[in-house]
């Protein structure tokens with residue numbers, strides 16, 4: 056089972072290795088004369104690929120010719136991640152988009168005495184001189200800088216260079232609203248949020264039970280302080296680009312725009328989602344997808360728990376197995392092995408060792424247990440999948456909604472309890488499931504059985520509503536990214552704004568860079 060604080064730390068310990076370099080990869084023959092938008096992602100796959108895909112959409116929507124320059128920060132680079140970035144760079148070089156990857160030098164790691172998010176913030180801050188030097192030395196005029204939401208310290212660099220800076224938010228608008236609310240909430244609540252009884256008020260959301268707050272917000276430590284810091288600094292950005300769909304989170308987006316979350320209106324928020332990174336076509340069909348192809352429509356419940364989940368202690372594995380067996384439904388269960396010491400990422404599972412005796416034999420005609428990484432997007436695209444038991448990572452949620460698959464939320468870490476709350480209590484696209492956060496997010500077998508039955512058509516009103524709402528969400532998501540849809544319009548507005556700022560502020564920025 057994922058231990059939330061330990062997990063956050065492990066992510067960092069695993070990810071940070073010293074790697075230096077300043078190679079650049081770009082499309083052959085590309086000249087960088089057009090203005091460039093500089094992306095500064097948090098270099099873990101979920102953040103990097105999402106920002107890159109959003110950037111490509113920006114190029115596609117832009118009225119003026121623009122290129123992208125990705126500043127690759129080796130701060131979060133494991134050798135594996137590094138090679139993934141190189142693959143990505145190679146693929147992009149062939150994609151025809153005008154994209155350049157610029158590797159920043161490694162910096163000395165700060166001490167790790169506090170939590171993961173505070174560490175990330177300070178580490179990004181240490182990159183300031185390199186980011187500034189890289190931007191100042193670019194051969195193309197810089198139109199704008201786009202920062203990861205953990206990287207708001209770099210707003211200082213953008214200000215010094217007189218460049219418009221945007222924040223790219225890879226999670227839900229509800230989490231954004233909470234972060235914008237934090238500076239005021241911090242003053243209102245004297246002690247730790249975990250001691251708050253009842254609910255936390257976030258405009259645009261129903262009262263959020265305090266027990267569902269993201270883990271780093273529970274205790275007022277430096278880690279918590281980093282979230283308050285980002286929440287405050289979001290207000291300085293030229294705009295916040297959010298991977299969400301206006302029609303999925305209308306109330307919370309309105310509250311942000313009208314200044315009911317922060318102390319001032321935050322009008323330049325651009326919901327441009329869903330930004331989903333699809334792999335290039337042509338790869339061989341995965342075994343899981345082949346198995347699904349042989350199942351009836353909407354008959355299989357998928358259980359998959361994100362990049363860091365899927366490994367559970369044996370009482371939980373037994374409870375899942377019992378719950379699935381008793382539900383009587385078809386299932387595809389991505390069961391992973393425990394992460395190696397110091398890593399947050401699960402290993403391939405030894406299913407014979409992990410599963411209760413006889414379980415596979417008894418369920419072989421209707422169940423598929425897969426011990427490794429799966430192509431989750433392809434699986435959710437299968438007509439056979441009728442429900443998704445998910446850890447509620449925001450990317451997984453968007454992928455599920457894109458395919459109209461209703462969910463049963465099993466949040467594990469980060470902001471996922473808040474996401475789960477929104478799915479059930481606001482969007483209505485999920486059936487609630489009781490997850491005992493105090494017992495390491497334990498779910499009892501009978502509770503899983505109940506949720507799966509409800510989700511998959513056991514006659515419950517909640518399940519029927521979730522299926523109906525998920526189908527509606529699918530239509531909303533697809534419409535949003537079509538020409539003239541809300542996300543398309545939002546992206547065009549952003550592109551126009553960047554072009555307009557560039558033409559009016561270009562001279563000022565060029566002056567600021569030259570004088571450095």
Ligand SMILES: COc1cc(-c2[o+]c3cc(O)cc([O-])c3cc2O[C@@H]2O[C@H](CO)[C@H](O)[C@H](O)[C@H]2O)cc(OC)c1O
Pocket residue numbers: 063066067070099100101102131171172225226227230269270271447448449450468469470471
């Ligand atoms: C949004 O609030 C939180 C996010 C995170 C968090 O931290 C993190 C750290 C890493 O070193 C690597 C990561 O991949 C990672 C991811 C992450 O959040 C997830 O990001 C996804 C986008 O890639 C998506 O938005 C998911 O919903 C997030 O859960 C950690 C955290 O507290 C520990 C947060 O409160």
Ligand SMILES: O=c1ccn([C@@H]2O[C@H](COP(=O)(O)OP(=O)(O)O)[C@@H](O)[C@H]2O)c(=O)[nH]1
Pocket residue numbers: 101359360361362363389427428429430431432447448449450451452454
């Ligand atoms: O076995 C897996 C586990 C995860 N994913 C993908 O990894 C991403 C997970 O991102 P999310 O925001 O849901 O959660 P996180 O892993 O950041 O907690 C999503 O795109 C999933 O489709 C996948 O393809 N196969």
